[in-house]
Amino acid sequence: MRLGNALPRSSPSLPQLIADKVARGILPSDKSLTLWAGHGSGRPCDACDKPVATTEFEYDLDLGGGLILRFHGACAGFWQSTTRND
Numbered sequence: 001m002r003l004g005n006a007l008p009r010s011s012p013s014l015p016q017l018i019a020d021k022v023a024r025g026i027l028p029s030d031k032s033l034t035l036w037a038g039h040g041s042g043r044p045c046d047a048c049d050k051p052v053a054t055t056e057f058e059y060d061l062d063l064g065g066g067l068i069l070r071f072h073g074a075c076a077g078f079w080q081s082t083t084r085n086d
């Protein structure tokens with residue numbers, strides 16, 4: 001059996017990326033925060049850094065103090081499952 005030390009050159013999967021951002025404190029781990037669904041604005045998603053198209057739903061996470069994170073629907077789902085510990 002070969003245990004490769006080298007990680008694949010491809011980018012990590014979305015759940016891995018989001019879990020990593022939560023672990024590093026880039027994304028919040030507070031699951032009590034409320035997600036608000038709205039229409040995409042073309043601005044980048046804070047989870048995957050790709051723009052949320054105006055044809056897509058955008059999920060806003062209000063951190064207070066004027067700080068709002070934007071997610072795709074899928075990214076919001078992964079964030080919620082990452083922060084759900086029980």
Ligand SMILES: [Zn+2]
Nearest residue numbers: 045048072075
């Ligand atoms: Zn995204």
